[in-house]
Amino acid sequence: MLIETAFCTRDVLPPDRFSCWREHISQTYVAMDVEEDRTADTTVSQRILSLGAIQLWTMEHSTMTLRRTQKLIQQSDPELYHLSLPLRGTMGLINSDHEAEYEPHDLVIHDTSRPHLMRAITGYGEDTILGTGLFIPRKLLPLPDNAIDSLIMRRLSAREGIGALLAQFLTQVTRDCGSYRPDDGARLGTVAADLLSALFAHALDAGNPLPPESHQRTLVLRIRAFIQANLHDPQLTPRTIAAAHHISTSYLHLLFQHEEETVAAWxxxxxxxxxxxxxxxxxxxxxxxxxxxxxxxxxxxxxxxxxxxxxxxxxxxxxxxxxxxxxx
Missing domain, CATH: 1.10.10 (Arc Repressor Mutant, subunit A)
Structure with a gap:
């Protein structure tokens, strides 16, 4: 089974729940100022699965606001990207120059090194918010920082394409965590980083052009995502993969020369x-x-x-x- 950290306010006496949650989030993520309706009982259930250097989180909680200030950043910053996928309820994000609201099945990335305010709100007739996502060190993504900067707080769809593949990966690993071994965590982390990088590369290709070396890397990531989505097809071969990406088979093999395995072996x-x-x-x-x-x-x-x-x-x-x- 994957290494798991769990927290639930039901395990804490009611008067201590809010303070315990505020301390827990600082220990497992980053220091945040937490605000909520103190007249209501604090309701939080969180699971974090270790995928090597990446953490896969799921959380269900009542309406609350979390604020990451410049002072807190100066005190401690693990330099993480935080990927969020709301599944129930809405999430609002505000930073110095942008404000947006995200519905279920929107993907959004934000940065622990930037001050921001995040507010999660229950939907009509709902008691709690539900979401999942990743805490991922910035250095693990192969794309240039200035390229990813343009994607901070941008709404990305989890309903189709690579976004849907990434969302499926997050929910499936969480659901099936008992069928993995602890040493599978790092391998799954690599898959998560590849899918997230491929999603970013896809979004960036529609806008800013990438340097040649970054373009080659993102092409490899898109090819890996394509392979993952079509593993069930016995006709999946280097030739069909190359044709689907409008490149020659020889160029496909050239791209994988610097990978750990050949295309066929992967x-x-x-x-x-x-x-x-x-x-x-x-x-x-x-x-x-x-x-x-x-x-x-x-x-x-x-x-x-x-x-x-x-x-x-x-x-x-x-x-x-x-x-x-x-x-x-």
Whole structure:
């Protein structure tokens, strides 16, 4: 299971809930001035999953306002980007030169090094706000800082394209965290950083041009996102990938010369990882192994068994048995 940190105000005596929450958010994220309706009970439930240097958070809470001031920044700044995906309720962000409101399934990025005010408000007939997102060190994104600056507080859609793929990744990892091992965290963090970078690159391509080296890197990120979205297709090959991105197959291989794996090897490893997670998922015990293989892009069950055994040292059937939860 992934390393998890959890906080819930139900575990704290009512008079202490507000102060405990304010202290907790400073310890797990950054120092913030927290304001809320003190006449109401403080309601907060937060989970943080460790994805290497990246943290995946989910939070449900009552209406509140969080303020990051210049004084707090001078006291401590971990230099993080904060990606937010509201799922219920609305979120408003204000900084020195911009103000915007975000609805469910809007993606927005802001920066711990900049003063800002964030206000989360429940919708009509709702008691709490629900959201998820990432805390990611700025240095982990391969794009220039001045390019990302143009995306701060810009509304990005999680309803289609790479934004939808990123949103699906965030919710699926949170939901299925029990089917991963602790050492999967860093690998999942790499996927998260790649998807976020690909989303930024897509948004930037519509506006400011990137330097050649950044353009090549963002092209690799878009290709990786494309592969992730089409792993189920047994016809996914370097040739079809190159055609989908309007480049030659030789140029595709050239782009991956500086990556850890070739294109074909990365496709195979991602298919195996998808199948491994499915085999370890208790909710998918009734699905036959050959069906899981097909969903992961392996058209022949025998080929899947052979490459799975080579990668993990056991057969798919034995792996599913080993990861099965013990009966109570």
């Amino acid at each position: 496709i195979r490893s991602q298919r195996l990882e998808r199948a491994r997670r499915a085999l370890a998922d208790p909710t998918m015990r009734a699905i036959p192994i050959h069906a899981i293989a097909a969903r992961s892009g392996f058209s022949r069950a025998a080929d899947f068994t052979r490459v799975f055994r080579r990668a993990y040292g056991v057969s798919p059937r034995d792996y599913r048995h080993q990861t099965a939860p013990l009966d109570p």
